[in-house]
Amino acid sequence: MEQTRTYDRLPTPRGTKMQREEGPKACRKSLGPGAEGSSRQQIAGDSRTEPTKRRLQRYVDAVVRWARRKSPWILHYNSGGCNGCDIEILATLTPRYDVERLGILKEGSPRHADILLCTGPVTLQSRDRLRRIYEQMPEPKWVVSVGTCSCSGGVFKGAINVVGSVDQVVPVDMYIPGCPCRPEAIIDGLAQLLRSIE
Amino acid sequence: MNALIKMLIFPGFGFLFIAALAFDWIDRRMIARFHGRVGPPWYQPLADFIKLLAKEDVVAEGTHGLAAAALPIVSLTAVMTASLYIPVGGIVGASFEGDLIVVLFLLALPALAYFLAGWISAGVYSVLGGHRSLLQYFSCEVPFLMAVTCPAILAGSWSINEISNFQAQTAWSALTQPLGFILALIGLIGKLKRDPLDIPKAKSEVVAGPLTDFSGRKLALWHLTMNMQTVLGIFLLVNLFFGGSRFFNRVPALPVFGLKSVAILLMLSTASALYARLRIDQLMDLGWRILAPLALIQILATLWIGG
Numbered sequence: 001m002e003q004t005r006t007y008d009r010l011p012t013p014r015g016t017k018m019q020r021e022e023g024p025k026a027c028r029k030s031l032g033p034g035a036e037g038s039s040r041q042q043i044a045g046d047s048r049t050e051p052t053k054r055r056l057q058r059y060v061d062a063v064v065r066w067a068r069r070k071s072p073w074i075l076h077y078n079s080g081g082c083n084g085c086d087i088e089i090l091a092t093l094t095p096r097y098d099v100e101r102l103g104i105l106k107e108g109s110p111r112h113a114d115i116l117l118c119t120g121p122v123t124l125q126s127r128d129r130l131r132r133i134y135e136q137m138p139e140p141k142w143v144v145s146v147g148t149c150s151c152s153g154g155v156f157k158g159a160i161n162v163v164g165s166v167d168q169v170v171p172v173d174m175y176i177p178g179c180p181c182r183p184e185a186i187i188d189g190l191a192q193l194l195r196s197i198e
Numbered sequence: 199m200n201a202l203i204k205m206l207i208f209p210g211f212g213f214l215f216i217a218a219l220a221f222d223w224i225d226r227r228m229i230a231r232f233h234g235r236v237g238p239p240w241y242q243p244l245a246d247f248i249k250l251l252a253k254e255d256v257v258a259e260g261t262h263g264l265a266a267a268a269l270p271i272v273s274l275t276a277v278m279t280a281s282l283y284i285p286v287g288g289i290v291g292a293s294f295e296g297d298l299i300v301v302l303f304l305l306a307l308p309a310l311a312y313f314l315a316g317w318i319s320a321g322v323y324s325v326l327g328g329h330r331s332l333l334q335y336f337s338c339e340v341p342f343l344m345a346v347t348c349p350a351i352l353a354g355s356w357s358i359n360e361i362s363n364f365q366a367q368t369a370w371s372a373l374t375q376p377l378g379f380i381l382a383l384i385g386l387i388g389k390l391k392r393d394p395l396d397i398p399k400a401k402s403e404v405v406a407g408p409l410t411d412f413s414g415r416k417l418a419l420w421h422l423t424m425n426m427q428t429v430l431g432i433f434l435l436v437n438l439f440f441g442g443s444r445f446f447n448r449v450p451a452l453p454v455f456g457l458k459s460v461a462i463l464l465m466l467s468t469a470s471a472l473y474a475r476l477r478i479d480q481l482m483d484l485g486w487r488i489l490a491p492l493a494l495i496q497i498l499a500t501l502w503i504g505g
Contacts, residue, residue: 067248070241098235100226103242108405109323111256111413114249138254138413 068114068140069194071103075113075137079130079166080156081120084180085147089117092183099187102194110136115190116170121149121156122163134170142173142193146186151175205282209291214281218425219243221432224460225467229393232471243425247418255414260320266412269315270419273308277426280304284433285359287455296356298438302343305430308423309335309389312398315420316408327407330478331398334388337485338395342385344493348378349438351497352504358437366442374503378496379439381489383465386431388481390424393470397478432462 078086092099093106107113110133122130134143145166148154153164166172173196176189204210222243230237257263280301282291309331316328349371350356353364365371372379388395399407409420436458476484 063248064252067245067252070245071249095230095233095235098230098237100230100238100242101236103238103245108401109410111258111411112406112409112417114253136256138256140253 065197069197072114072142072190072194073105073107073112074115074117074190075107075110075133076117076119077130077133078119079121079126079150079169080123080162081147081149085119085150085178088180088183089119089146089186092186097183097187099190102187102191104190111138113137114141115193116141116143117146117186118143118150118166118170118172119146121153121159122166122169124161124163127163127169130166130169142197143170144174144176144189144193145172146176146189147181148177148179151177154179204291209281209284209286209289211278211281213286214278214426214429215422217429218422219247221429221459221463222425224463225428225470228464228467229471232468247422250413250418250421251415253414253417255416256411258320258411261411262318265314265318266416269311269318270412270416270423273311274419274423274426276304276307276311277423277430281426281430283358284430285362285437286433287450287452288362289452290359293357293359295360298346298350298356298358298361301358301430301434302346305389305427305434306335306339308427309339312408315412316398319408319411321411323405323410324408327398327404327410330404331391331408333478334391334395334397334481337482337489338385338388341381341485341489341493342389344490344497345378345381345385346434346438348375348496348500349441351500354504358434362437362441364441370440370442372439375439375496375500377492378500379435381493381496382435382439383462383469384489386435387466387469388485390428390431390466392428392466394473394475395481396475397481400475428463428466429459432459432466435462 076086076089091097093104110116114137116134116137118130134141143166145151149156150166153162156162157164163169174189174193176185178185181189206212220243223238223240226242227237257266283293283297283301285291285293313328313332313335316324316326316331319325319328349361349365352371352374353361355361355364361371368374387393391398398404399409404410409417412420436455440458440462
């Protein structure tokens with residue numbers, strides 16, 4: 001029992017992401033403190049080209065951030081809920097709410113998706129699958145937990161076959177409570193998540 | 199220098215890129231209107247493209263890494279090379295007797311690359327999608343090629359530009375060969391794997407088909423290839439079936455060409471919004487039992503009238 005609990009509290013992949021960001025891809029994201037230092041060193045050697053390069057980098061960053069905000073592709077996974085929130089998510093995707101206005105598209109493959117919409121509490125069975133789906137998604141990625149069960153475990157909290165909320169398995173960026181939450185709430189949550197991107 | 203401009207800017211890459219994004223947007227917007235919704239804003243295809251370029255590029259374990267990197271580039275190259283031989287509103291990038299055959303060959307290369315993309319991937323959905331794409335290719339390409347031959351036979355030339363000019367002196371092939379035009383349109387839908395015939399990438403059956411395991415900039419290149427292929431297929435049909443500008447002599451050729459292309463795009467959007475997806479066996483039946491014999495009849499009729 002002790003062992004399962006430690007497994008549930010594994011260091012979240014967000015930590016690994018921070019390590020990965022130090023690689024060559026980090027330059028595409030915002031300039032971290034490390035990049036700042038290295039560029040300052042280079043200014044001493046070549047003072048003319050470096051500011052141009054940094055300005056260019058800033059523009060590229062701004063364009064990429066804009067693109068990420070405007071084109072969130074979602075993946076939907078039910079980790080053991082009652083299907084209520086899933087029906088609401090599908091209702092969100094119908095023409096009535098027209099989330100394609102925000103650029104939101106539903107993708108089937110984790111490799112294409114940016115945002116993972118999780119519903120339901122995480123059961124012991126689906127824990128590894130949820131973790132695997134999260135790992136399959138390419139960076140940068142965000143997780144939204146939809147519904148009370150996936151936010152806190154809800155009425156299933158403490159059940160023998162349930163791990164608990166989604167944030168015990170993967171890092172969650174946005175919580176949308178409700179049982180089930182309305183499509184308007186889901187759209188609002190996604191819009192707030194997009195506004196908060198970098 | 200002139201050749202460089204032609205390759206990079208006007209009938210070449212720059213124009214094709216913008217046209218690909220614009221056509222994608224018109225298509226998505228049109229389908230949204232059919233659904234009774236508003237649809238994405240005009241910058242949506244561009245945002246999707248940039249976002250995919252900036253995303254992490256995952257190569258799944260068991261995938262042939264080099265081939266996965268090469269295939270989207272090969273198919274994009276083939277499509278862009280084909281664009282040089284397709285005249286846009288009377289402006290010719292390059293032309294010689296027989297460039298229609300070269301263009302058809304170059305537009306067939308992405309289909310092979312698409313199948314191989316499924317073949318080298320480790321996922322079952324990719325392999326299944328790849329096999330479906332080959333089956334679909336065999337049943338759609340034959341009627342498409344046969345239908346496309348008819349305007350060439352009538353014009354007595356294998357050069358796209360000359361076929362187009364021939365129609366300026368006589369009449370649109372779409373009027374003289376309506377059957378051939380409809381067959382070519384259906385064949386084009388199958389070639390582009392658009393909605394009624396999107397069997398290889400059916401979301402509810404095989405996730406995303408051969409592209410299931412692709413991410414990041416490889417996926418961006420695949421999407422760009424598909425969009426450019428759509429544009430080129432439409433341009434090809436305009437040149438072959440609505441060539442010249444006989445009925446609009448007062449108007450410059452380029453806007454007329456644009457109008458005709460958008461009209462064909464709207465036909466494709468309508469088809470994808472109105473019709474449900476066929477099963478692969480239904481498509482084989484349609485392709486070999488109905489479309490191919492009809493195309494044969496069209497060829498014989500063309501030979502009888504024009505030959």
